[in-house]
Amino acid sequence: MTAADTHPVRDPELPGKLLAAERDVLIPLLRGRPEQDFEVRTCCPGWTVRHLLAHCSAALSRVVESRYEKDVFSPEANDRDIAERSGRSLAEIVDELERGMTDAGPVIAKAGGALDGVGLGEWVHAGDVRDAWGEPGAYAGAQVGPALDLLAWITRDRGRPALHADLDDMDEPLLLGAPSGDRPPARYLGDAATLVRLHAGRPLTGTRYELAGATEAELDLFD
Template identity: 80%
Template sequence: MTTVGAHDERDPELPGRLLTAERDVLIPLLRGRPEGDFAAGTCCPGWTVRHVLAHCSAALSRVVENRFEEGVFSPESNDRDIAERDGWPVARIVDELERGMTEAGPVIAGAGGALDGIALGEWVHAGDVRDAWGVPGAYGGEQVQPALGLLAWLSRERGHLALHADLDDVDEPLLLGAPSGERSPARYLGDAATLVRLYSGRPLAGARYELAGTVEAELNLFG
């Protein structure tokens, strides 16, 4: 049986594929919502849907325009990016986001892996928006398999704890993290969306899963 994430080779085109595929479903969703919906709170402390989207569009614009000054993507930098877009109409933020999701892939591909986490973060934030609006598919849906492939590579590249995941809704088991002779791999049983929540530090209220050999806080890839 094939194990997703079991090989070490990076696919440089994967982040771009994930972004453009997510663009094709997320942007129509955003354009179809009334202005008031963007004031809904999200699981990101203090951020509304509008704040999340402003952060996402700003981050991708930085990638496309190669603007990486010292301290970029720190909480302070993120807050400044959001504040700069405070007076923008929502449509302008969505336009910037669409451009970034379209154009960032080749830049990320050429960065040798240094920017791959941005693509995964954008996909997770799309899940934050769906979660805030009660839209099905948050942290899962049609793009979950490429997202899991990227998550597996990032967790291994960063030397994260090794974990074998047997997923209820994905045919192949998933290997995350970097195996070590000092510690046996942890194990996860549950669905893919909950696994993504665990690795991205998202709320788990009502989630049903089994985790052995580790604790939830140890899995957070972005924490």
């Protein structure tokens, strides 16, 4: 965990490690669910679990194969990727996802930080699946520590507002974003999963937290 009094530095291997660790728990979960469960709606507007997994597998395949159209990862491109997989079986989509989670890490590591958000986004989407299915560990679980370290780096790299997070379920506080002499760090009190929800623009219904010095909209990385 990154201490609040230090500035995060990029670990090029971290996104790949996060993907591989998530793969080892997510893929067995997916393969153990009945087909009708993949028609459950997720928090991503218009997407079922199947749609979300098709998006995730397509995004990772693009990274592995270095296929980047002009509008890559735009809503329109995402819709095309999902439509292209509409005729595939669930097993084929999950197989593609597993390959992507295995092979994307080295490509992301060599990209100098430009693709680090893909690694974090895939982990967040795994939380979307758990959230849709009512599974424990959505936006938390065993990999929340590495995910928060990656979040700290990405928010700093993108120049987001500095945020000092005192986490109920972590031993150390966390500093996110880029410190500025013109603006003191905002402060967050709450659990790690809710902090992830805030930065990923996920629903906050049923959560409890305190946020001072920044708005929810300012924290949303994917807006």
